[in-house]
Amino acid sequence: MQFITVQAYEASKRLDRFVTEKLGVSRNQVQRLITEGYLKVNEKPAKANQRVKSGDEISYFLGRAKPSALKAEKIPLDILYEDKNLIVINKQAGIVVHPDETGHSSGTLVHALLAHCKDLSGIGGIKRPGIVHRLDKDTSGVLLIAKNDKTHQKYSQLFQDRKVKKTYLALVKGNPKTQKGRIEASITRHASDRKKMSVSHQGKNAITTFEVLENHPGFSLLKVNIETGRTHQIRVHLASIGHPVIGDATYGDKALNKKFEEKYGLKRQFLHAQRLEIDGKVFEAELPLELATILE
Numbered sequence: 001m002q003f004i005t006v007q008a009y010e011a012s013k014r015l016d017r018f019v020t021e022k023l024g025v026s027r028n029q030v031q032r033l034i035t036e037g038y039l040k041v042n043e044k045p046a047k048a049n050q051r052v053k054s055g056d057e058i059s060y061f062l063g064r065a066k067p068s069a070l071k072a073e074k075i076p077l078d079i080l081y082e083d084k085n086l087i088v089i090n091k092q093a094g095i096v097v098h099p100d101e102t103g104h105s106s107g108t109l110v111h112a113l114l115a116h117c118k119d120l121s122g123i124g125g126i127k128r129p130g131i132v133h134r135l136d137k138d139t140s141g142v143l144l145i146a147k148n149d150k151t152h153q154k155y156s157q158l159f160q161d162r163k164v165k166k167t168y169l170a171l172v173k174g175n176p177k178t179q180k181g182r183i184e185a186s187i188t189r190h191a192s193d194r195k196k197m198s199v200s201h202q203g204k205n206a207i208t209t210f211e212v213l214e215n216h217p218g219f220s221l222l223k224v225n226i227e228t229g230r231t232h233q234i235r236v237h238l239a240s241i242g243h244p245v246i247g248d249a250t251y252g253d254k255a256l257n258k259k260f261e262e263k264y265g266l267k268r269q270f271l272h273a274q275r276l277e278i279d280g281k282v283f284e285a286e287l288p289l290e291l292a293t294i295l296e
Contacts, residue, residue, distance in 0.1 A: 002061070008054040015041065016048040019058065026156045033060060062149055075112035080283050085151040086144060087117060087130075088276075090285035093140045093268040098131055109143070117147060132156055133229060138247075141168070141273025142285045158278055159229065165277040168224040168234060169213075169287060171270035171294070172243040173253055175220050176212055183208045183237040187230040196250060197232045199240045206230040208237040214295075219246065221295065223274075234271060246270045264294045 004022055013021075019030045019039065031048045033039040039060040040046055052058070078090040091097070091109065098110045113130060130145040132155045146152035158164055188203025190196035207227035214221040220243070224234055232251070238244055239251040247257050247269040260266040270291055276283045287295075 002059070004058040004060070006052045006054055006056040006058065010052065011054045012051050014048070015046055015050050015052055015058075018052050019060070023060075023062070023153070025062075025153050026160045029156060033062075038062075071106075071111065072115035073106065073111035074115045075107065075109075077112055077116055078285075079116075080142065080285060081281075085147055086155075087113070087147060088142060088144050088283045091135055091140055091143045091273075093138045093288070096137050097134045097143070113145060133159055135273055136232065136235075136269075136271075138249075138268040139168075139271045139273060140268075140285070140288050140291075142276040142283045143273070144276060144278070144283070155278065162227055163278070165275075166226050166229075166273065167275040167277075168226070169272045169274050169291075170210075170222045170224050170234060170238065171246045171291075172220050172222055172238055173246060173256055174218065174243050175215050176210070176222075176241075176243060180211045181209065181241075183210075183241060185237060185240060187233060187236055197230070197236050199236060204228075204230060206233050206237065208234060210238075235269070260294075266290070266294060270294070 004019070006018070010018065016027050016030045016034070020027045023030070030039065034046050034048050037045065039058065041050070041052070041056050041058055043057075043059065075095075078092065079087065080090055081088040089109075096108045098108055110131065130147065130152070132144050132146050132152060135141060135143055144155065146155060184205070184207045185199045186201055186203035187197050187206045188200045190198045205228060208224060209227070210222045210224045212220050213223050222238075224238075226233055235245050235248050235251045239248070244252040246252065246260055247266045248271075249257065249269070252269070257266075272285070272287055272291060274285060274287070
């Protein structure tokens with residue numbers, strides 16, 4: 001357990017913002033520490049939005065996740081790169097990144113990682129060891145995982161500071177009117193369906209840019225970059241401008257999705273994280289065969 005004492009000039013800041021600035025980790029990670037009981041104020045449970053006061057003693061634990069929290073499972077991994085600090089994989093569609101409260105208590109990427117590398121950063125919490133960023137269940141492609149806390153802090157900060165370039169390939173409905181486009185629209189949790197996200201001025205700022213790579217009758221292949229990393233960002237943004245991702249069961253065109261499933265056997269969203277550029281390193285993952293075949 002480690003401690004921070006709040007100084008007079010630091011008082012009145014939100015707890016999550018204060019700790020984020022002090023430790024150099026993301027606010028989401030700080031909020032998870034609070035939720036899971038690894039961060040307290042004056043030895044009492046804390047809330048992310050509470051204001052710190054002069055003299056407050058903040059205790060926190062950034063160590064490894066409990067070894068017994070999750071069981072390792074031998075699930076095949078497509079490893080793109082690995083060293084003592086990092087492991088980068090080409091995530092397959094259909095696998096959830098980490099356990100959650102919706103029934104994914106086994107068979108996740110985290111379970112597979114624990115079988116491959118015995119040590120992972122504990123900053124993500126007991127359910128998300130090593131996880132610096134995420135991909136949706138049915139999105140494939142490049143995913144970076146930290147093996148130790150120092151690396152986790154470094155790369156999380158790069159993501160938070162928007163010093164990462166993420167490039168995706170998406171097959172979408174229709175043909176955009178321009179060769180290149182920019183979508184800047186805030187995203188928040190859907191008002192009536194908590195599993196969905198929606199565009200709303202009350203949400204968090206989100207920026208997506210795209211370039212048309214191929215135009216087909218009624219469909220387009222886009223290269224997509226995101227400057228922010230909101231939940232379901234690409235899918236929500238493209239759907240909001242009338243070009244939903246093909247195969248997207250949540251935000252897509254159901255009739256069109258059914259047509260692609262019947263004709264091409266597509267049972268996932270056509271969205272692939274092709275390239276990740278971070279800290280002078282570039283990682284790329286080829287388009288999966290089931291998606292490449294559809295383009296052919």
